[in-house]
Amino acid sequence: MARNVAHVVEADYSLKTYRCLRCGQVFTKEEQERLPGVRCPYCGFRIVEKVRLPVPKRVKAL
Numbered sequence: 109m110a111r112n113v114a115h116v117v118e119a120d121y122s123l124k125t126y127r128c129l130r131c132g133q134v135f136t137k138e139e140q141e142r143l144p145g146v147r148c149p150y151c152g153f154r155i156v157e158k159v160r161l162p163v164p165k166r167v168k169a170l
């Protein structure tokens with residue numbers, strides 16, 4: 109059960125990542141939600157883009 113939860117969190121994290129178009133910092137949706145509106149938590153710039161970080165590859169144990 110625990111393994112399944114960890115997998116979901118990991119996949120979810122990879123889909124909710126943003127990058128500031130001004131300073132280039134990458135941050136998660138969770139970090140961004142601490143501030144009102146959509147803006148970079150580092151410099152306050154309001155234009156960010158969604159980015160998809162590569163999902164960590166799992167070594168298949170056969």
Ligand SMILES: [Zn+2]
Pocket residue numbers: 128129130131132133148149150151152153
């Ligand atoms: Zn920024």
